[in-house]
Amino acid sequence: MDLFGTAGIRGGVEERVTPSLALAVGRAVGAEIRSRADESSPEPTVVLARDGxxxxxxxxxxxxxxxAAGGVEVRRAGRLPTPAxxxxxxxxxxxxxxASHNPPTDNGIKLFRDGTEFDRDAERTVEERVADEAAVAPWxxxxxxxxxDPLDGYLDDVREYAARFGAPLDGLRVAVDCGNGMSAPATPTVLRELGADVVTLxxxxxxxxxxxxxxxxLLYTSLMA
Known part of the structure; x- marks a missing residue:
């Protein structure tokens, strides 16, 4: 079973990334985390977020x-940018x-472990558990x-990193097209706090x-000029 592409699982929600698949992936990830319960790191907790x-x-x-049926702790974060x-x-x-830049008819699932996206071996293990219909935990x-709510902590770290290693933005006029996506609650705010004069689209x-x-x-970029 090949579920994962170059950046997680993506596809139309009516035929590929369905609620049934999401449930199965959740059970598979839960089973995989339970199988690693004796490892000291990372902790058996999942932060769950979505885009808009x-x-x-x-x-x-x-x-x-x-x-939850897989027996792992879930921390519901609501809407977040993927880097957050x-x-x-x-x-x-x-x-x-x-689903990143895919059309609104699509959605997708990305899996992370200790700040890094699952590698191909880990994705393959999840695929196998989905195919085998991973068992739920005891009731x-x-x-x-x-x-x-991890957004503020993420923005604080971005600001600190940019202030330490980036060039000053004081007086710089910046146009940011958020595309109605999840950069909207993050990018303009950080740029303004770093001193830029931000115009948001x-x-x-x-x-x-x-x-x-x-x-x-490029067409959308040219329209911003």
Whole structure:
């Protein structure tokens, strides 16, 4: 079973990245984490986040159910930029529901371990567990998700890194086209706090991508000039 491509699992939500698949992947990841319970790191906890796509809440509910039935602790982070989820997964696991620049009819699943996306061997193990219909944990080991909000900590670290290693932005005028995606709550804020004069386009998160197509291209860049 080949589920993963070059950047996780992606595809249309009506035929590929369905709630049924999300549930199965959640169970598979839960089983894989349980099998590593004796390892000292990372901790057997999953931070779960999604982008702004309309289908995100339903898929998040499905994968959360699979993880919880798999007996692992789930920390529900809501909507986040993918790098913020990777940052939050340091020392634990992470699941990001996003299809990046794909059209709004698509969604996807990315898996992280200790701040890094699963390598091909780890992805293959998940594929095998999905194919084998990974068993759930005993009923009294099922878990209930808790809420977490890692965005501020991520933004603080980005600001600190940029201030230490980047060039000063004071007086620099910057146009940022967020494309109605998850850069909207992050990129303009950080640039302003670093001193830039920021003009934001398509700065509201909207899974229909009404401002422009979800995939950036030179045409959209030229329109910003």
């Amino acid at each position: 796509r309309v289908t995100g809440p339903a898929l998040a509910a499905a994968i959360e159910a699979g993880l 989820l990777a940052h939050a997964s340091r020392g634990r696991y992470g699941v990001m529901l996003t 009294d080991e099922w878990t209930e998700a808790t809420r977490t 398509n700065g509201n998160v909207d899974g229909h991508f009404p401002g422009r197509g979800s995939k950036p291209c």
